[in-house]
Amino acid sequence: MTxxxxxxxxxxxxxxxxxxxxxxxxxxxxxxxxxxxxVFAVVQPIMFxxxxxxxxxxxxxxxxxxYVQFLMAGIFAxxxxxxxxxxxxxxxxxxxxxxxxxxxxxxxxxxxVLIGRTNSDLVLNTISMVIMMLTGLLVGWRVNSSxxxxxxxxxxxxxxxxxxxxxxxxxxxxxxxxxxxxNASFLILFPLTFISNAFVPSxxxxxxxxxxxxxxxxxxxxxxxxxxxxxxxxxxxPDIWTMQNPILTVLIGITVMLVLFVPLCIRKFASISSR
Amino acid sequence: MNIIEASGLTxxxxxxxxxxxxxxxxxxSVPRGTVKALLGPNGAGKTTVVKMLTTLIRPxxxxxxxDGIDVVADPKGVRRVIGVSGQYAAVDENLTGFENLEMVGRxxxxxxxxxxxxxxxxxxxxxxxxxxxxxxxxxxxxxxRRIDLAGALVINPKVLFLDEPTTGLDPRSRIALWAVIxxxxxxxxxxxxxxxxxxxxxxxxxxxxxxxxxxxxxxGTSDQLKAQIGGHRLVVALVESGDGPAAQEILARxxxxxxxxxxxxxxxxxxxxxxxxxxxxxxAALGAADIRLHDAGMRRPTLDDVFLKLTGHxxxxxxxxxxxxxxxKAK
Numbered sequence: 001m002t003x004x005x006x007x008x009x010x011x012x013x014x015x016x017x018x019x020x021x022x023x024x025x026x027x028x029x030x031x032x033x034x035x036x037x038x039v040f041a042v043v044q045p046i047m048f049x050x051x052x053x054x055x056x057x058x059x060x061x062x063x064x065x066x067y068v069q070f071l072m073a074g075i076f077a078x079x080x081x082x083x084x085x086x087x088x089x090x091x092x093x094x095x096x097x098x099x100x101x102x103x104x105x106x107x108x109x110x111x112x113v114l115i116g117r118t119n120s121d122l123v124l125n126t127i128s129m130v131i132m133m134l135t136g137l138l139v140g141w142r143v144n145s146s147x148x149x150x151x152x153x154x155x156x157x158x159x160x161x162x163x164x165x166x167x168x169x170x171x172x173x174x175x176x177x178x179x180x181x182x183n184a185s186f187l188i189l190f191p192l193t194f195i196s197n198a199f200v201p202s203x204x205x206x207x208x209x210x211x212x213x214x215x216x217x218x219x220x221x222x223x224x225x226x227x228x229x230x231x232x233x234x235x236x237x238p239d240i241w242t243m244q245n246p247i248l249t250v251l252i253g254i255t256v257m258l259v260l261f262v263p264l265c266i267r268k269f270a271s272i273s274s275r
Numbered sequence: 276m277n278i279i280e281a282s283g284l285t286x287x288x289x290x291x292x293x294x295x296x297x298x299x300x301x302x303x304s305v306p307r308g309t310v311k312a313l314l315g316p317n318g319a320g321k322t323t324v325v326k327m328l329t330t331l332i333r334p335x336x337x338x339x340x341x342d343g344i345d346v347v348a349d350p351k352g353v354r355r356v357i358g359v360s361g362q363y364a365a366v367d368e369n370l371t372g373f374e375n376l377e378m379v380g381r382x383x384x385x386x387x388x389x390x391x392x393x394x395x396x397x398x399x400x401x402x403x404x405x406x407x408x409x410x411x412x413x414x415x416x417x418x419x420r421r422i423d424l425a426g427a428l429v430i431n432p433k434v435l436f437l438d439e440p441t442t443g444l445d446p447r448s449r450i451a452l453w454a455v456i457x458x459x460x461x462x463x464x465x466x467x468x469x470x471x472x473x474x475x476x477x478x479x480x481x482x483x484x485x486x487x488x489x490x491x492x493x494x495g496t497s498d499q500l501k502a503q504i505g506g507h508r509l510v511v512a513l514v515e516s517g518d519g520p521a522a523q524e525i526l527a528r529x530x531x532x533x534x535x536x537x538x539x540x541x542x543x544x545x546x547x548x549x550x551x552x553x554x555x556x557x558x559a560a561l562g563a564a565d566i567r568l569h570d571a572g573m574r575r576p577t578l579d580d581v582f583l584k585l586t587g588h589x590x591x592x593x594x595x596x597x598x599x600x601x602x603x604k605a606k
Contacts, residue, residue: 102365
């Protein structure tokens with residue numbers, strides 16, 4: 001009967017770290033035990049790389065480089081964007097199953113569930129990324145930049161996916177069923193990733209789509225990754241600030257997402273309950 | 276001293292068909308070391324009370340203290356001293372029983388070694404040893420509830436909240452879970468329990484609070500409530516509906532209160548205080564009057580009987596389902 005009275009009082013920072021890690025570990029076990037999630041993380045990226053590199057390589061020409069070099073940054077960007085939606089559907093799923101009520105009735109750090117969610121999804125995205133890179137190397141993709149540029153490119157993609165996870169987590173807490181997230185991501189993310197420079201040079205698109213693609217934040221992400229991996233070819237970059245300064249644009253985007261959505265998520269989490 | 280003290284709790288959910296008053300000024304106090312049952316039909320507000328006291332939702336108005344800690348001002352303080360187990364077993368399907376309990380221990384900040392030790396102790400206590408190392412996914416409903424209940428006991432909480440602990444369980448699992456809860460209660464843990472079953476409240480609690488439409492409508496020990504509604508019910512079924520009036524007169528003589536008659540005139544029912552004795556007397560009298568019976572017996576009072584007596588209306592299930600759907604939409 002005395003355990004309740006003798007709970008240790010930890011300092012907030014170590015508590016935050018330890019709670020976040022406990023939830024991360026729980027999510028990782030979950031991923032390990034759900035074959036469908038591993039398929040999503042491993043098989044899907046392989047399929048995308050092989051499909052696009054083998055099917056479209058002959059049909060699409062890119063100035064100054066071959067299609068596989070051009071394609072890979074696009075697939076990386078698309079995969080991290082879609083990978084982040086998992087944070088949303090997983091939050092919605094936890095809410096539906098009632099485990100969120102358990103978490104909220106424990107004296108844990110109020111951001112730990114969200115930290116754990118976004119951390120474990122970052123792990124999942126990193127796995128996808130490594131698999132994609134290996135598959136890419138197999139079909140002829142090469143990095144033509146320095147090691148530090150390469151690492152900066154990987155870091156930028158993962159950081160983007162991490163911050164986008166927070167956006168999706170807020171969505172996941174706001175919808176009634178996990179299915180809504182999956183449907184919404186198809187409706188919004190497919191156009192967003194396909195009407196961009198990810199798979200074709202944007203100057204080949206009809207005017208309205210071209211304008212959309214040039215201003216599309218996904219295009220900036222793709223352009224930044226292409227430049228950092230040395231895969232950009234010789235085609236002129238559209239004369240738009242975001243495309244001329246893609247790395248800075250992506251960094252600003254990441255900052256804005258984190259500054260806005262981390263506090264919004266924590267606030268939302270404090271008031272949700274499964275029933 | 277009361278370990279739970281709540282007064283004037285209100286909560287209104289907005290819905291398309293207007294506001295739904297989940298709680299309309301509810302007062303509640305639970306003395307330390309006792310077991311109190313909140314008894315009421317679906318949609319009466321039981322779960323809303325538990326969610327407020329466990330800091331999951333905030334009251335619109337009113338105050339609530341658990342172990343002297345304000346649930347609104349210091350939710351984390353409250354969470355450090357309570358354990359919660361709900362109607363919808365809040366366990367992670369993909370983790371094993373052991374992993375679930377260890378995780379809860381870590382989130383109470385017991386540390387790794389102590390969390391593992393306590394998890395194993397609870398697995399043994401709840402006789403889940405065989406299943407402790409398999410993902411919860413494959414567990415039966417009763418075993419999930421046991422894991423969930425174990426999760427609420429990781430710290431030996433000062434107050435244990437059990438929200439409809441046996442709803443949806445088969446009778447055997449229900450009785451097994453009751454045995455577990457009774458053991459805990461014998462150790463002196465304060466428990467606030469919600470239930471739709473009078474029998475469950477009767478089995479487990481010292482004191483019962485009956486709630487309806489977000490308000491307390493009666494309070495007392497199980498015996499006091501039963502005295503109000505007249506303990507057992509004596510039921511007879513006549514062969515000839517023509518014997519109705521004579522039988523009714525006999526039931527009125529030995530029962531407590533007015534007998535009720537079914538619409539076909541052949542089924543009669545009356546509340547009785549000393550059940551077996553009343554049954555003997557009634558059967559003897561009916562026999563002496565040469566009234567033939569299809570069936571005769573006693574039944575325990577149900578929530579419906581309590582409600583009929585206290586509110587004049589039945590704990591109507593269909594209305595509650597509608598009210599629940601309403602609440603669901605409102606959220």
